[in-house]
Amino acid sequence: MSAFKWYGLGIVLLCIHLLAQPFTVYSSLERRLLTTKLELTFQDMLDQRFQDSLENLLNDQMLGREWWMKANTLKDTLLGRQIFDKVIVSEFGLHELWLEDSDQLIRNLAFIKAFETKFNGVVALVPHSGSLLNNSWHESSVLFSEDGYPALREWLLLNDKKESYFYQGDHHLNHFATPVMASYVLDRLGFELVSPSLKYCSEFSGTLSPYYLTFNPSLDSLWIYDSPIKEMKIGNKSYTGLHDLSACEGNNAYQGLLHGNHGWTQITTHNELGQSLLVIKDSHAHQLIPFLTPHYTNIDVVDLRHYNGSIEAIMDNYDDVLVLVGEGSVRDDRNFFKLSR
């Protein structure tokens, strides 16, 4: 049968599929909501929103969509492609590419440095998998050279390069590297490392695989550090544990850590000494919080990406302040200006 006949048949089947089947709402493969409706006003057409939403709708509701996507990944694998937008396929698995040194990075470092100086805070940047992969360390690290940050890098690099300190499809530190990072952070805060308990999620394909849709993804085990707490409040919701371990059943167990990313999280621990800590973080800090809970009575966690209040106004409430973010976020996140307001 000719390609044109296959094309005609495909169009007929697609029409039947679109008319007869309800639209698929969620893609478990990519872990995202799919487009199910069109933006359809004259203004939408003028602004190209209609055109974009139609293209997205057709792509998202295509007959046999997940098979098409797997075929695409197979094709990419056969073509020997290694770089997909910001994700690179390497001998260590999937990792974000570490390349950019934009003006944003310079601005972010200036905000962080000013904040560190003004409030005598502790800044700890969680290493970026891409920079370890390239075996190069970004010059921005020089800013933190006096506080031993490069030593962490060297430890990670020199121990055994064959051993990955990141999940195969992820840019977060894995359970080998987390205690190293934690001991460094605790040392800066003046505490000894107390190892938390460790829980286990199987079949973790990483948070980067939705970008690439690995044809046959290597599955890791996600080892979750956990520590008992009295209460954790996120908005109106209250939890008795640091993590949502039911996320282990889903495709992205990492989303369960610290119950996801939220602007403002309050943790009350079993520590009775009354010390308080403010952590300014992104998702890289989620595995490290359990190492901090034994040492503080109250820990408030702020994610600048979701927080719109003033940081300076609340600074007096805390004994210590810790900026604990991924090195990659310092590169391109546009929310660090909030440290100055």
Place this chain on the structure above:
Amino acid sequence: MIFASSTFLVVFLPSAILALLIFPPRFRSLILLVFSLVFYAYGEIRYGLIMVFSIFLDYTCGIMIESSKSELKRKAWLACSIMGNLGLLGWFKYSGYLAGMINDLLQTSFPIPQIILPLGISFFTFQTMSYSIDVYRKDVKAERNLIDFAAYVSMFPQLIAGPIVRYSDISVELKNPQDLRPRLEKGFNIFILGLGSKVLLANALAAAIAPIEALSLINTSRILWIIQTLYFGFQLYFDFAGYSLMAIGLGYMFGFSFPQNFNHPYISTSVSEFFRRWHMTLGDWFRSYLYIPLGGSRVSLKRLVANLLVVWFITGLWHGADHQFVVWGLWLGLWVILEKLWLHKINLPTWFRHSFTLLIIFISWSIFNAPSLSDWSQRFIQASWLSPLQVEGLLLRGGLGLLVLSIVFSGPWISTFFKGLPLRLQSIVYTLIFGLSVASLIHGSLNPFLYFRF
């Protein structure tokens, strides 16, 4: 709308084919016109009127040129068409560039117009100008049927990125619509080859270039620049040649034989030959409507050099309103002149001429692809050989397979081999290419189109 999109493949193209199959052939021009206007407005609804204006301008001018008795009137109507088209092009494409240049030179502060370039304006203005000139030269008769003429100007397969089709190329087919059914399969196969070239090769090369382009001057290097230029040269080829092939395939499906636009340019052994194989319809346009009217090569040496410089200056400017495109054009023009006057007399081995041509061409792509001329010179002068990030190996490895495939597919070898395969096997390959292209589009991978705004 672009051909390499689900909207085109799933909604637009089947609707157009269905409409053309349902209605009798005599309605073909009307159907094509309606679909073409929708196609154009879908991408830039605000600029649909420009297309309509261009159609009416050249339709009127063509009839008036033909019906005017006095030479003066004929010339006046021709001037009206040319001024109208160049006026559109000048305002939308060059006014910002010109204002910026005047401000720089005279230290003035004229406001720089921020205008979005209408889709395909460089192509359809050249196409309609060629029609008016051909009518003036009496090479073709003026089209009296407004629907046919409008269908010719706005025909969606070649509207946005060529090939630049002269009216004489398709006037007979326009007047004699045939049954489309025997042409659909062959035309669709040609379309698939273009789609595969664009989606499977050009887009993959674009993704390999993206991380290099993201590097700032401080972290880039000359080696990375060379890698980027190599990838870009092939990306541009597969992107543009792919789009042209898609246009030719669609044209064939709808009953038109559009001229070939690319003929394996990277096998050329001289710069002149390269541009006889690259964007052939643009080269042909400049030869017919600029170079030959200027006197061509049958003039004095001084005049010949001047003619060639003018043609290549305008060729550069046609590609973009910026200094680097002018320099790009003049760089190539310089080598064409050297080849025409001296280099062709030197007997050099083919491998050397081929390598040297590629060197000249890829240097030209480095200028063409630079964000600006000053950026190009900064990279040339200031960049070190190796990046402080030491990513040369990583980025070269990431695209090496693609580069080898690009070299293989840019030559004539694969198509020669493919034509020798049994038809059944060819059908399977076409279906496979189409399937993989659709898979890429659904995935929502990087899908830029380089000639979209030219």
